[in-house]
Amino acid sequence: MAERKTVGDGLAARGISRRGLLKYTAYLASAMALPPLASRAMAQALADAPRQSVIWLSFQECTGCTESLTRSYSPTIEDMIFDLISLDYHETLMAASGFAAEEAMEAAIADNKGKYLVIVDGSVSTLDDGVYSTNAGKTNLQTLKEVCADAAAVISVGSCAAFGGIPHARPNPTGAVPISDIITDKPVINIPGCPPIPEAIAGTAAYFVTFGRLPDLDHLNRPKAFFGDSIHDRCYRRPFYDQGKFAHSFDDEGARNGWCLYELGCKGPVTYNACATMKWNGGTSFPIQSGHGCLGCSEPDFWDRGGFYQPLSSAVMGDRTLIGGAALAGLVAGGASALRARKRRADAAKATQSAPGKEETRS
Incomplete structure (x- = not known):
């Protein structure tokens, strides 16, 4: 496997200066309720960090969470994909499709075992072994378990993934459940909303890239920086x-x-x-x-x-x-x-x- 370029390499290739990186990390530190001095440490850690491999799975959802992410303005979706992360699989945004798309996901899992981040939007059907929502010949339930087996962490984006959302509403004909009901052996962070605020998605992912860990969470596993106040x-x-x-x-x-x-x-x-x-x-x-x-x-x-x-x-x-x-x-x-x-x-x-x-x- 070729060595993955760092975030700093990508920024330099695009002509983004250290001042520009400091400006971004200052915004991120503020958004995540971190001390002002944290921005410099974040800038150094971010510049030296490899681009984070991300696999994005979409299940019982409306694509509103992806639509929300594409409207993120700090960082923008372009900055996210080209500088901070390596979006190795996303059915809606990736150019590949069919067998090529599934092969890309399998390669990302093999190359980044134990290090990749899984982002999920949509609830998971569990009734009758999850047959009511499938993709690539597999149920969502099967795909989620297989992909998350070697992940570093999971981010449930949107209320459907975080809490079951509208598919989970009565009478819940597909047996829809949130991601945390199925994945219990990995850190799971919830970013609810219908749809969620795009900066909450991007900011949480950027925090993970910078520090290699998840931010402080509340009792519902939501980032306190974005969900700490009513x-x-x-x-x-x-x-x-x-x-x-x-x-x-x-x-x-x-x-x-x-x-x-x-x-x-x-x-x-x-x-x-x-x-x-x-x-x-x-x-x-x-x-x-x-x-x-x-x-x-x-x-x-x-x-x-x-x-x-x-x-x-x-x-x-x-x-x-x-x-x-x-x-x-x-x-x-x-x-x-x-x-x-x-x-x-x-x-x-x-x-x-x-x-x-x-x-x-x-x-």
Whole structure:
């Protein structure tokens, strides 16, 4: 096997200077919530690291996760493929097809045994031995087990791979399950979302290339750098929530003034993701900024919870409330604040109406 070129070799061949590399690692350190001084260490480690072999598998999915990745802007998909990683297999993006594509994957596994990274989007069918989703004459279940056997780690991209997603929703006719239900002997990192934020995918892969390990994860195996805060806590509409100013329909005065969408069913208070800070399409916008409440797509079973347009306080799943105790306490406190704000406005309005000299002049 020919020696794999380092990331530094690839950058130099494309005329990218050390200053350019430092600029990128500074952005990455910031995105991953690392100390500023980490950017220099990252730049050196990244320059000396070989391009990471990546095998991307697509199962029961809609290709939305790949579409999202192609819109990553730091690093871009071009920078990812040509500089940071060696994308050795990806059915949608690779030029080869058929037998040539499968041979490329087999070669990548043989040449990088124990070192390659597997990225998966889509859930896996398990009913009747997984016959409801197949490729290249194999079930997804069989392919996943074979490809992950000698992998260094697995990244589940999108809510379908991370938590089962829409294929897993009731009545789940294919027996769809998340990747972590099948791969239990390898590190599995979840980057949920429907679709996930592209920089979360690219940033996590770049972190692995740089440090050779996975970043800090939360209780759902999500990178804390991207899933450590709720959308509600970072939302620019949060002050309106605290003031008790809510939109009650998608075209009322509150909606036109950009007030909080909580009463229209926004799930931001119980959804952990970086949508409100990183946004989409190069930082242009995110659903709440575009006037629609958060659906909670980066949380488990978001589809079956229902109540997309019901406030959290009334949305239920089966015989239990949608929100947990801590979140409920926060919402109760916020709701009390909102009620107090409404009462102050009502009292002020009454005082204005009853003040001397304020009677309406009639002609």
